[in-house]
Every structure is written in structure tokens, then in C-alpha cells.
Amino acid sequence: MGRSDLPQEMVEDILSRLPAKSLKRFSCVNKSWSTLFQNPCFIAKHQHLSQKNWSIFVSGADREANKPVLFLHPNFDDVAADDDFDSRGIILESPFLEEAKKYKEFVGSCINGIICLKYYVEHNKIHDFALWNPAIREFKVLPSLPIHFPSNVDYEDVGSAFGYDSNSNDFKVITILSYWNDPGYYVTYNWDPNVIMHTQVEVYTLSTNSWRQVDCDPVSHINFPGRFREIYLNGVYHWSGMAPGIAKDYFVIVSFDMRNEVFGILSMPNLGDILDPAYVWEALAVLGNCVALVVFDYRPTDKIFHIWVMREYGIKESWTKQYVIGPFSGIPHIAGSELQILLLGDKILMVENNGEVILYNLSAQKIKNLRVRGLPSLFRASQIMTVVEVEDFVKAQPDAIAHSAAKIISRLKAGGEKTSNLFVGDVREAALIGVDSLGFDLKAPSEYSAERQLNDLLFPRIHHKPQMMKQTPK
Amino acid sequence: MSSVKKVTLKSSDGEIFEVEETVAMESQTIKGLIEDDCADNAIPLPNVTGHILSLVIQYCKEHTSSSDSNSSKSNEKLKAWDTQFINVDLNVLFDLIMAANYLNVKGLLDLTCQTVADMIKEKTPEQIRAMFNIVNDFTPEEEEEVRRENAWAFEISLKNNNVVDTFEVEESMAKELQTIKNMIEDNYTDSVIPLHNVTSDILELVIEDCKKHVEAAESESEPSYSLASKLIDDPLKA
Numbered sequence: 001m002g003r004s005d006l007p008q009e010m011v012e013d014i015l016s017r018l019p020a021k022s023l024k025r026f027s028c029v030n031k032s033w034s035t036l037f038q039n040p041c042f043i044a045k046h047q048h049l050s051q052k053n054w055s056i057f058v059s060g061a062d063r064e065a066n067k068p069v070l071f072l073h074p075n076f077d078d079v080a081a082d083d084d085f086d087s088r089g090i091i092l093e094s095p096f097l098e099e100a101k102k103y104k105e106f107v108g109s110c111i112n113g114i115i116c117l118k119y120y121v122e123h124n125k126i127h128d129f130a131l132w133n134p135a136i137r138e139f140k141v142l143p144s145l146p147i148h149f150p151s152n153v154d155y156e157d158v159g160s161a162f163g164y165d166s167n168s169n170d171f172k173v174i175t176i177l178s179y180w181n182d183p184g185y186y187v188t189y190n191w192d193p194n195v196i197m198h199t200q201v202e203v204y205t206l207s208t209n210s211w212r213q214v215d216c217d218p219v220s221h222i223n224f225p226g227r228f229r230e231i232y233l234n235g236v237y238h239w240s241g242m243a244p245g246i247a248k249d250y251f252v253i254v255s256f257d258m259r260n261e262v263f264g265i266l267s268m269p270n271l272g273d274i275l276d277p278a279y280v281w282e283a284l285a286v287l288g289n290c291v292a293l294v295v296f297d298y299r300p301t302d303k304i305f306h307i308w309v310m311r312e313y314g315i316k317e318s319w320t321k322q323y324v325i326g327p328f329s330g331i332p333h334i335a336g337s338e339l340q341i342l343l344l345g346d347k348i349l350m351v352e353n354n355g356e357v358i359l360y361n362l363s364a365q366k367i368k369n370l371r372v373r374g375l376p377s378l379f380r381a382s383q384i385m386t387v388v389e390v391e392d393f394v395k396a397q398p399d400a401i402a403h404s405a406a407k408i409i410s411r412l413k414a415g416g417e418k419t420s421n422l423f424v425g426d427v428r429e430a431a432l433i434g435v436d437s438l439g440f441d442l443k444a445p446s447e448y449s450a451e452r453q454l455n456d457l458l459f460p461r462i463h464h465k466p467q468m469m470k471q472t473p474k
Numbered sequence: 475m476s477s478v479k480k481v482t483l484k485s486s487d488g489e490i491f492e493v494e495e496t497v498a499m500e501s502q503t504i505k506g507l508i509e510d511d512c513a514d515n516a517i518p519l520p521n522v523t524g525h526i527l528s529l530v531i532q533y534c535k536e537h538t539s540s541s542d543s544n545s546s547k548s549n550e551k552l553k554a555w556d557t558q559f560i561n562v563d564l565n566v567l568f569d570l571i572m573a574a575n576y577l578n579v580k581g582l583l584d585l586t587c588q589t590v591a592d593m594i595k596e597k598t599p600e601q602i603r604a605m606f607n608i609v610n611d612f613t614p615e616e617e618e619e620v621r622r623e624n625a626w627a628f629e630i631s632l633k634n635n636n637v638v639d640t641f642e643v644e645e646s647m648a649k650e651l652q653t654i655k656n657m658i659e660d661n662y663t664d665s666v667i668p669l670h671n672v673t674s675d676i677l678e679l680v681i682e683d684c685k686k687h688v689e690a691a692e693s694e695s696e697p698s699y700s701l702a703s704k705l706i707d708d709p710l711k712a
Contacts, residue, residue, distance in 0.1 A: 003564075003565070003568050003605070003606065003607060004606060004607035004608075005568075005572075006568055006571065006572065006606065007572070007575070009575070010571050010572070010575060010587065011606065013583075013587045014587045014590045014591050014594070015591075017587060017588055017591035018591055018594070018595050019595060022594070022595040022596070024624040025598070025599060025624065025628055026599055026602055027620050027623075027624060028599050028612060028617050028620040028621055028624075029599045029602050029603055029608055029610070030603070030608050030609065030610055030611050030612065031611050031612060033608075034620060
């Protein structure tokens with residue numbers, strides 16, 4: 001009954017529409033299918049189609065457990081009216097985050113299956129970062145930020161970003177630091193015109209495994225990141241910021257291009273007399289591959305939302321007021337960051353700390369109130385789009401042996417001569433580079449090349465030449 | 475007297491179809507030929523049989539007229555029409571895919587590929603190989619390794635009578651139930667098994683039971699079939 005005459009292109013089209021679980025199951029159909037599913041071009045096609053099945057990825061801190069929490073929600077298309085959700089919350093067991101470290105937050109969203117974690121080690125002035133690949137359950141701790149300030153200068157980590165450079169196939173983490181030339185300043189927070197605030201930006205690239213400073217002169221006069229949610233669109237990160245004006249300060253959007261590591265400034269729309277800037281709450285969002293702004297006046301009980309879209313990137317005049325929706329009653333008074341707004345295609349999701357979720361369908365113009373149980377008391381919502389889908393997060397359990405790997409390896413190294421005698425034959429300078437439930441991995445002769453191979457294994461990148469993304473370091 | 479322009483299409487088995495130009499232009503391939511002035515005589519389509527071509531023309535007709543009229547033929551109605559239209563057997567579906575590809579009718583290609591995708595997403599690898607005539611070139615050890623790496627993807631879903639709850643269980647456990655075991659081994663089922671006669675509560679109990687058996691078997695103690703699973707096995711045999 002079987003048909004073998006279907007052209008390969010058609011078979012791939014069909015396969016690219018399958019959920020990740022099916023693809024994983026079909027990896028054992030034959031070798032060429034298994035290879036196909038790891039082909040970067042196929043994955044890119046699949047991710048594009050999978051965008052219809054977004055899940056919301058809500059990161060937060062479980063204050064009692066002091067651990068990062070991942071909450072995932074089903075596709076909101078399937079939700080019947082007035083449902084109660086039991087959020088599927090996963091507490092990340094991360095042995096590498098020992099007692100002394102306090103979890104802080106996830107940075108940005110998930111890119112190519114990788115998540116960036118930012119955490120705080122007690123007694124350290126500045127945060128640390130780690131990259132996490134849930135599909136293969138591996139963490140990579142980033143080297144500490146090299147801080148060059150003299151000791152009498154106060155500085156603060158004010159924001160971070162996580163992105164991917166598609167040209168060099170590299171993951172990047174950005175940290176924005178603010179510092180003042182007056183050491184006592186940050187303690188008092190009294191505005192002093194003689195105190196100058198400076199910004200310093202450090203970028204980490206995975207390929208070099210190091211941090212370096214980047215030029216932020218174009219935006220050094222701007223106070224950013226602001227309190228609005230940042231967005232990541234087409235390889236460019238965007239934050240809101242406050243620029244000094246002649247009469248008064250005004251809002252702008254600061255952009256950072258992950259590829260050429262250049263800062264830019266975008267103008268916000270002219271909100272005009274509709275909304276009093278003093279009482280306006282704004283959030284950056286993405287709508288239809290454009291930068292968007294969700295704005296409302298938070299004074300009235302019944303809130304009206306204005307959604308602006310920058311139709312042509314970078315052109316202030318192209319800001320168009322696309323939607324005015326509401327009035328919505330029953331949205332309690334919102335102060336700053338307690339309300340989080342996401343635009344998903346044609347739906348607006350408003351998520352509040354207490355678990356209230358309001359879903360507004362822009363095309364159907366219908367509103368739904370949902371209640372999500374189990375949200376942590378402090379969280380940040382962001383989107384997640386990935387080939388490795390929801391199930392992989394649900395099932396992902398840290399590999400206990402893999403996490404002890406570093407300790408096992410160092411202990412073996414400490415064993416010195418005794419352990420090297422175990423390696424017979426021509427193997428000299430054999431380095432023990434990996435431990436997992438399948439055994440020990442050795443690589444000779446160079447530890448550096450072994451590390452690089454491990455890196456490629458842990459953090460798959462899209463290469464221009466199609467290659468197997470998983471390499472076995474043997 | 476109709477002033478509407480028509481084109482003539484000829485299928486591989488010699489059938490002739492006269493179609494309005496606007497309808498025929500749903501196919502980008504035919505559109506190109508018309509625009510290049512190659513469509514004065516009948517356009518031969520050697521890769522498409524008459525039966526399939528008539529279906530493609532039906533699709534194009536339906537989708538042209540709805541883009542003309544002011545969407546009074548709503549999206550929902552069109553979707554409903556599509557659903558009914560695509561309710562054909564798998565061979566026809568595959569032929570439609572190839573015709574839609576050859577004639578470059580994007581909407582039809584999306585519809586057919588999506589339909590096949592939906593059809594196969596719950597299938598087992600064995601069923602997929604049968605469907606696409608694929609030879610398994612993995613050695614048993616290699617295949618075992620791939621399965622192990624992706625163990626969670628091979629879980630069997632048991633759905634209760636109202637398809638409200640789904641229980642994911644490992645294959646070994648599902649096989650404890652004789653009926654399911656037979657279904658799996660005869661390649662009779664996808665990885666989602668509906669159990670029409672069983673409610674969630676009972677199903678939960680049964681699964682708990684099976685778990686214990688599997689654990690007991692692994693620890694090499696004597697398994698004893700409990701009453702619950704015996705009771706359930708009987709209605710399942712229906």
C-alpha cells in the first residue's frame with residue numbers, strides 16, 4: 001500500500017508540520033530521516049511553522065524554594081471560556097546553583113533551544129550568568145564579568161539581554177552597567193545635577209567564551225533600560241529609555257543589533273493629547289514582525305488600550321495607531337511592572353501577578369478572563385518558540401552525573417599519576433573531558449579542542465554548510 | 475454567449491477540461507503559460523490524471539469565487555468546504571499533493587500536506603515505514619539507541635471514553651494489558667489508543683496496577699494479577 005513516489009521535497013514539507021514529539025519518534029524510521037531532523041535548514045522551516053503553537057514561558061522565582069521556575073501554558077487557542085488553568089510549573093533543579101547563590105531571573109527568551117539564566121551569588125557585587133540547554137540537560141556557567149572600575153566607584157547591573165548572531169552563528173549575552181562618579185550616590189537616590197551617570201556595556205560571545213566592552217556612545221546620554229518590557233525582533237534587542245530633552249525628558253527606544261553590536265535609537269510615536277504622559281503605562285511588544293507599543297491611561301477604572309505599530313522600522317512617521325480596545329473593567333490598578341502584556345499574533349495577553357490572565361482576541365474582538373493557578377509571586381513573562389517543544393521542558397530533568405562531571409574530573413586529575421596509568425597505549429596527555437551515565441569520554445591530545453567540541457555539542461548553532469549538529473567527542 | 479475567457483486542459487489520460495481563465499490561474503504554472511502566450515491550444519498536463527485534475531479544478535473554482543465576492547463566503551465556510559473536499563483516501567491525497575506541487579497551487583499544497591501531517595503525527599515508526607515504503611537501515615542496536623535517546627516520544631497515550639483525559643504510559647506498561655499488547659504488536663494502532671468503555675478513574679487504577687507489575691517483573695518477584703486489571707481486560711476485549 002505504501003507510496004514511495006512522493007518527492008523528497010513534499011515529504012519534508014509534511015514532516016516540517018509535525019510537532020516535535022512526532023519528529024523525535026520518527027527519528028528511528030531510517031537514517032536519512034534522523035539526519036534530516038538535525039539539518040539546520042529543516043529546523044528553520046519547522047520553527048517557522050511551529051510558531052502557530054506558541055507556549056508562554058513565564059519565568060519567575062519561587063521565593064521559598066529560591067529556585068528558578070518555568071511555567072508553560074498550552075496554546076491559548078484551545079482555551080474554553082473562563083477556564084481555570086493549572087499552570088504546569090517546573091522548578092528547575094539546578095545543583096550548580098548552590099545554597100549561596102540566589103536565583104534571579106531568565107534573560108530574554110529561548111533561542112534555538114537555549115535559555116540564559118542570570119543569578120546572584122551572595123557577597124558578589126554583580127550577577128553571574130549561565131546558558132542552559134534543556135534538550136540535552138546541560139548548563140554552561142559563563143566566566144564572571146570583568147569589572148574594571150576603581151573601588152570607589154559604585155556601579156549597578158541595570159539590565160541584560162540574550163541574543164543570537166546569525167552571521168557568525170554565535171550566542172551573545174549583553175550586560176548593561178550603570179555607574180556614577182560619586183560613590184555615595186546610589187545609596188541616597190537624591191537627584192544631584194553634579195553626579196553624572198555613565199553606562200558601560202559588556203558583551204559575551206560563546207565562541208570566544210569571554211566578555212568584552214562595546215561602544216555605547218550613541219546612547220550614553222540615555223537612561224536605559226526602562227521599566228517597560230524589552231523585545232527581541234529580527235536579531236535586534238530593544239529597550240525603552242529616557243532621553244534628556246530641552247524642556248523635559250522623553251521616551252525613546254534603544255536598539256542593539258546582535259550581529260554588528262551597534263546601538264541605535266528609535267523614536268516613540270507622538271501620543272498627542274489623547275493620553276496624559278504622566279499617567280500613561282506603556283509596554284513594548286511585537287505585532288506582525290513590527291515593533292509595537294501598548295499604551296493605556298491607568299487612572300480610570302475602565303481601561304482603554306491603544307496599540308501602536310511602527311510599520312516601517314526606524315521611521316517615526318510610520319507609527320500607526322492600529323487598535324483601540326476596551327474599555328476593560330476589572331483590571332485593578334496597575335503600578336508599573338505588575339502587569340505584563342504579550343502580543344501573540346492576533347491575541348493580547350495581559351498577565352498579572354495574582355494569576356489573573358486576560359486574553360483579548362483582536363480579530364474576533366472577544367475577551368476572556370482566565371485564572372492561572374500556581375504562578376510564582378514574582379515573575380516575568382516572555383514568549384518561547386522552539387523546535388524542542390513544551391514536552392522537552394516538562395520532561396527535562398538535570399542529569400545528576402553530568403552535573404557532578406566537573407567534580408569527578410577534577411578529582412581524577414588530582415589523582416595524578418595513578419589515573420594516568422590507567423590509560424594504556426599511545427595515549428599521552430589524555431584529558432578526561434566528559435562524564436555521563438554512559439561512561440567516561442576521553443580526548444587526546446588537546447583539551448582546548450575537546451572543549452570546543454563539547455561547546456558545539458552543548459550549544460548547537462546553525463552552520464552555513466549543513467552538518468550534523470550533534471558530534472560525539474571520541 | 476459567454477465572454478469569459480476559457481482555457482483547455484488535457485490530462486495524462488486524454489481527458490479534456492474547459493476551465494475559466496481566472497480559475498485556471500490559481501495554478502501558478504498555468505498562469506505562467508497563459509502569460510507567455512503558450513495557452514492557445516489545449517495545455518497538456520502529462521503528470522496529472524483526469525480524476526485528480528478534476529479535483530484540482532474543483533478546488534480552484536471554489537477558491538477563486540470566494541476571493542472575488544466580498545468574503546461573503548466566509549473563511550469558516552471555506553474551511554468547512556476544504557475539510558469535506560480533502561476527505562479522500564490516502565492514495566488520492568498523495569496524488570493531490572504531487573499535482574498541487576506540479577501545478578503550483580499553494581493553497582491546495584498547504585491543505586494536502588497539512589492533512590497528511592495531521593494524519594501521521596500519532597503514528598508509530600513502523601506504520602510510517604509502511605506508508606512511505608521506507609526501508610529501515612538501522613541495525614537493531616542503532617535503532618534501540620535512537621529510541622532510548624527519545625524515550626519520552628515513544629510513550630503510548632491511552633485516552634478514556636470521552637477523550638478528556640490522556641494517560642501517557644510507557645510501552646512496557648501498556649503491554650501488560652493483553653488487548654493493547656495485541657494491538658501494538660499487530661501494528662494495528664497509532665500511539666494514541668482510545669478506550670471507549672473505560673472511564674478515567676478505572677483507567678488510573680489499571681495503570682497503577684500495571685506499573686506495579688512491571689516493577690515486580692523487573693525485581694523478579696512473582697507478579698499477581700489483580701482483580702482490577704482482570705475486570706478491565708474483559709470489556710477491552712470487545
